[in-house]
Amino acid sequence: MQDFGAAFGLAFHLLAGMDAELVEIVGLSLRVTFAAVFVSCAIGLPLGALLAVSRFPGRQVLVVLFNTLMGLPPVVVGLLVYMMLSNAGPLGVLRLLYTPSAMIIAQAILVTPIIIALSRQVIEDLNNEYSEQFRSLVVPFPRAIAALLWDARFTLVTVALAGFGRAVAEVGAVIIVGGNINHVTRVMTTAIALETSKGDLALALALGLVLLIIALGVNIAAQLLKSTARRRAYA
Amino acid sequence: MQDFGAAFGLAFHLLAGMDAELVEIVGLSLRVTFAAVFVSCAIGLPLGALLAVSRFPGRQVLVVLFNTLMGLPPVVVGLLVYMMLSNAGPLGVLRLLYTPSAMIIAQAILVTPIIIALSRQVIEDLNNEYSEQFRSLVVPFPRAIAALLWDARFTLVTVALAGFGRAVAEVGAVIIVGGNINHVTRVMTTAIALETSKGDLALALALGLVLLIIALGVNIAAQLLKSTARRRAYA
Amino acid sequence: MLEASALRAANHRVEEAPAPLPAAERNPLVVRGLVFETPRQRIIDGVDLELPDNRLTVLMGPNGAGKSVLLRLLHGLLTPSAGTILWNGKPPDGRTRRSQAMVFQAPVLLRRSVLSNLRFALGLRGLGCSRREMLSLLGMLGLEPLADRPARLLSGGEQQRLCLARALALRPEVLLLDEPCANLDPASVLMIEEALMKARAAGTKIILVTHDLFQARRVAERIVFLHRGRIAEISPAESFFDTAGSPEARSYMEGRILV
Amino acid sequence: MLEASALRAANHRVEEAPAPLPAAERNPLVVRGLVFETPRQRIIDGVDLELPDNRLTVLMGPNGAGKSVLLRLLHGLLTPSAGTILWNGKPPDGRTRRSQAMVFQAPVLLRRSVLSNLRFALGLRGLGCSRREMLSLLGMLGLEPLADRPARLLSGGEQQRLCLARALALRPEVLLLDEPCANLDPASVLMIEEALMKARAAGTKIILVTHDLFQARRVAERIVFLHRGRIAEISPAESFFDTAGSPEARSYMEGRILV
Amino acid sequence: GEPSSAADRFIIVQSTTSTQNSGLFDVLLPKFTEETGIEVRVIAVGTGQAIKNATNGDGDVLFVHAKPSEEKFVADGWGVKRFDVMYNDFVIVGPKADPAGIKGSSDADAALKKIAEAKAPFASRGDDSGTHKKELSLWKAAGVDVKAASGDWYRETGSGMGATLNAAAGMGAYALTDRATWISFKNKGDLAIVTEGDDQLFNQYGVILVNPEKHAAVKAEEGQLFIDWLIGPEGQKAIADYRIEGQQLFFPNAHKETN
Ligand SMILES: Nc1ncnc2c1ncn2[C@@H]1O[C@H](COP(=O)(O)OP(=O)(O)OP(=O)(O)O)[C@@H](O)[C@H]1O
Ligand SMILES: Nc1ncnc2c1ncn2[C@@H]1O[C@H](COP(=O)(O)OP(=O)(O)OP(=O)(O)O)[C@@H](O)[C@H]1O
Numbered sequence A, B: 001m002q003d004f005g006a007a008f009g010l011a012f013h014l015l016a017g018m019d020a021e022l023v024e025i026v027g028l029s030l031r032v033t034f035a036a037v038f039v040s041c042a043i044g045l046p047l048g049a050l051l052a053v054s055r056f057p058g059r060q061v062l063v064v065l066f067n068t069l070m071g072l073p074p075v076v077v078g079l080l081v082y083m084m085l086s087n088a089g090p091l092g093v094l095r096l097l098y099t100p101s102a103m104i105i106a107q108a109i110l111v112t113p114i115i116i117a118l119s120r121q122v123i124e125d126l127n128n129e130y131s132e133q134f135r136s137l138v139v140p141f142p143r144a145i146a147a148l149l150w151d152a153r154f155t156l157v158t159v160a161l162a163g164f165g166r167a168v169a170e171v172g173a174v175i176i177v178g179g180n181i182n183h184v185t186r187v188m189t190t191a192i193a194l195e196t197s198k199g200d201l202a203l204a205l206a207l208g209l210v211l212l213i214i215a216l217g218v219n220i221a222a223q224l225l226k227s228t229a230r231r232r233a234y235a
Numbered sequence C, D: 001m002l003e004a005s006a007l008r009a010a011n012h013r014v015e016e017a018p019a020p021l022p023a024a025e026r027n028p029l030v031v032r033g034l035v036f037e038t039p040r041q042r043i044i045d046g047v048d049l050e051l052p053d054n055r056l057t058v059l060m061g062p063n064g065a066g067k068s069v070l071l072r073l074l075h076g077l078l079t080p081s082a083g084t085i086l087w088n089g090k091p092p093d094g095r096t097r098r099s100q101a102m103v104f105q106a107p108v109l110l111r112r113s114v115l116s117n118l119r120f121a122l123g124l125r126g127l128g129c130s131r132r133e134m135l136s137l138l139g140m141l142g143l144e145p146l147a148d149r150p151a152r153l154l155s156g157g158e159q160q161r162l163c164l165a166r167a168l169a170l171r172p173e174v175l176l177l178d179e180p181c182a183n184l185d186p187a188s189v190l191m192i193e194e195a196l197m198k199a200r201a202a203g204t205k206i207i208l209v210t211h212d213l214f215q216a217r218r219v220a221e222r223i224v225f226l227h228r229g230r231i232a233e234i235s236p237a238e239s240f241f242d243t244a245g246s247p248e249a250r251s252y253m254e255g256r257i258l259v
Numbered sequence E: 001g002e003p004s005s006a007a008d009r010f011i012i013v014q015s016t017t018s019t020q021n022s023g024l025f026d027v028l029l030p031k032f033t034e035e036t037g038i039e040v041r042v043i044a045v046g047t048g049q050a051i052k053n054a055t056n057g058d059g060d061v062l063f064v065h066a067k068p069s070e071e072k073f074v075a076d077g078w079g080v081k082r083f084d085v086m087y088n089d090f091v092i093v094g095p096k097a098d099p100a101g102i103k104g105s106s107d108a109d110a111a112l113k114k115i116a117e118a119k120a121p122f123a124s125r126g127d128d129s130g131t132h133k134k135e136l137s138l139w140k141a142a143g144v145d146v147k148a149a150s151g152d153w154y155r156e157t158g159s160g161m162g163a164t165l166n167a168a169a170g171m172g173a174y175a176l177t178d179r180a181t182w183i184s185f186k187n188k189g190d191l192a193i194v195t196e197g198d199d200q201l202f203n204q205y206g207v208i209l210v211n212p213e214k215h216a217a218v219k220a221e222e223g224q225l226f227i228d229w230l231i232g233p234e235g236q237k238a239i240a241d242y243r244i245e246g247q248q249l250f251f252p253n254a255h256k257e258t259n
């Protein structure tokens, strides 16, 4: 339990000291996570909306599939990306393994199904309300999707935050494809795993606290943005 | 890439052979995950709904907090639970460390915020529609929450599946508090991590495939349940 | 007419300190200097109102006048920006709402069967709810054959009737009805009006919003005419239709555009 | 009356093979043996209907008769369980819908400003949409001062008018209106009716559902009376109100309960 | 013995991934359990974590290969006594192309110097494990400052042995590993042993009973039984007999008891 107290002190110290190494790790964590969440949203939101709006045979199968893929094990994703990008793999020539790009790819693969499945559900609920009006107006798919995404934007922020949470906390995949290489691909979570395996639980916890504080900052920012926009829309 | 082909063959083999050890591991995975998701839903759904329905100072803070906690790093949760349950920790006398119960606790801590945050959002959207009517009828909180949860049940299935996905794929926390002990606390994800560290990527992938197939089964079951219930409700 | 002009006068005194009217204590409903505003606009703009007895009051006024907002304020669903609302001397709260029932302009129904919607509301008041009793309650508004249908798949008029049935089943002391007959066929309208007269005879205080002049004529004992968030006129029904005192009300009835 | 009774006859022949009527080709709308059913009930129960010209048709009938469902079927939003609907010889599809506009019984508005709601619809048809033009379109229904308000916070009547403004702005060949004036004040009702008469004069075919007998009387050129999913009567307006042929329609107008 | 009693009688051994991954425990432990009825539960984590866990009393026996840390563990009173169990050796593995040109050498210092000169990628565990500490001492002996090259050709993976080997295979890097892990490692890819046989590459495993005076929960009796068995003739023979593809992985040396 003394570890616990020590962790708080240490976390404060780390934050106050703005340790150069910590700054580097935090920076990379945020870069990788934001990039992955951005890619996931860019792909997942339209796909989720499309899945919510369209009716075709096999749609139900896709819905179940993406729900299932929310449970993609990170280690498996890590392995798959590793095998693709490895020198022996088909995309080895890109030389992406053990770079932040590889980590972004792995995280995007993990997060995209979450964005698809959750936004599908959200948009489906909204579309229950809009669909007849849209069919009456003969709104083409792309416009309908854009309109639904826009009108559900306040709810979709929570979906994106769920994706962010998954990505920022992820360690299993990024450690395999990033390699947790010091100064190159070390991020908060892999650093935490490392300190844990070293038995330095206080430092590991302190890093965890720092990570949570950063995530809190992101969430507060998102919330402020959301409520400002909502206030403007409903003043 | 030969690993990839091998993985498929192996996965098929594993499933077809109903290997006793695999059955044991799969059984424990499901037991732990279902228990954790059940606990998380039992706590998270009412709390999420309460948060969606009630208005009190600090509510916004709680909303942001739970959104943030969707990004709880598994390793950190693992460490915290470990420190609690360790012989040196306050709950050491319970002797839960390195047991499935410890794994359930850790997963429940990871999944509960996800259930709370997502169900809060879902219920909030529904409550936009119901709240005035409920206030007019002076529906007491517990009943309002029960009614909202029931009426949003088809959407909440997706929320629960997101929690299931997170839990079933989780490795960082369960390996710390469970210890990945053969025949005692080894689950699919920790077995995958072990095979990966042994360099047996084909077997790791095969286990990953098996895990996904199991998750698929659970998702299909959920979907069937949902559509049967919906058909009955809207015939 | 005296009553109406007195109140109009009160309405115009709003900017000054509202003098406490002596009747306040004994009146079931007393509203003083009521204001409700959003950052963008003032929706209710200084309303003084007293409904001293159990007459059926019809609230009229053009679209956007603030009728629905006023009902919500009276029911305690919105908090006034200024002014007071007193039901038997107390501001509206959960307890007063429990003795009232409101039917909203747009029906709000649970995603359940017709019967379950009724059961839900009755359960809240601890009122008996055997299936037979509930069917007979539904039957009063011609909904009995629909009892097991999902409420949200009913036709517009059927949904409105269900909302009314739910409100009536609670046997409230006060009924606040926001255009409850807008989508009803003539037979249903008469059925509702009969039900209202019965409730009224049993002592229920009713405030009814409607745009239907004929309906107002049939059921109203007192008319409150709202215009741009202010009360333009309060008259006994008889005099209102024949010699409405305010130009706004006259224009309204003649179908002239009011802005 | 001849027309109406001929159609009623057709309606009763439904169980037999519907004989192809010779007029089918030239008629803008021909409906034959139309059935729509859910596992639980038959909502539209064999409707034959021809609207051979551009008159304004009012569709009446008690709550739950199937008016809204019939409009949806005509518009192609629901797929018939049996029977055919032909607009100028073709079943309703996206293309026919693009030349029509429907106003639903419950307003459906985007979570945006009033103006954006209009802009969205106009944009779909590639119609010019400068702010000034749109304001003048809104102005026609008295919505100009509300242009920048969030549409979903409008009052009930304002929302209904916005839905109508949106439909009219598309300059459709066919207007399907489901109780568009239910929540409107008298002035707005007259304004809408005027707008409808103008559209009608410009060649727009209008099918209007209403429970307001006076409104029907004012605007209808032809009345279709629907009862329990079947057409009970089709009459020219003049004769309908004075000497309605079907007992159902007579009961309806007298406010008797129809089941 | 009986399954029920066996389930009750178990000890927890805190060990390292390299020991577990070699598969040694899979043959060793069943033999012990069969003889004594005591189940052995192995927690395989990083060396530091294993020691930390043992310090917390979350294990009965510590079985690792980081002699200085083990001795400190005992000196600090957390462990009762340290026993040598077995040894194997470290090897340097690298890509078959061998960019540093060190294949076949048995001089670790020289090999590492060449790697540094060629700036050939080297995957270090970088996790303060026994293997990592050994590696750092080798670099120091070779006079290379790896800290300066970190992130360049010297890559600290901060992971376990298996993960580091996976990384080395993935990027074609050199790495230091213990022979047991190497032999049992499946994802060798392009890697092969390039340097072995230096005396410096000796790797000693030790076993320690966690001090029951510090943690009452420690099952001292069973734990000591396990240790005695390991360093006794049966355990030592079992270790010597364990082979993969004909190669012996560990060499028992319990008689050379130190400490
Ligand atoms: N929550 C809200 N936020 C902002 N403005 C609102 C809100 N509710 C109503 N308004 C505005 O207040 C005005 C009055 O609305 P209200 O719904 O009370 O009108 P009404 O008299 O009931 O009209 P109708 O006859 O059309 O139902 C309208 O202009 C409306 O746009
Ligand atoms: N999607 C649906 N699923 C099942 N039943 C439906 C559905 N839509 C409508 N109904 C039922 O079909 C019948 C006709 O409904 P419809 O909405 O067409 O009535 P309406 O004539 O428009 O009545 P109103 O005057 O009340 O609007 C009603 O009994 C209704 O409950």
Ligand SMILES: [Mg+2]
Residues within 6 Å of the ligand: C067, C068, C069, C105, C178, D155, D156, D157
């Ligand atoms: Mg209103």
Ligand SMILES: [Mg+2]
Residues within 6 Å of the ligand: C155, C156, C157, D067, D068, D069, D105, D178
């Ligand atoms: Mg209808």
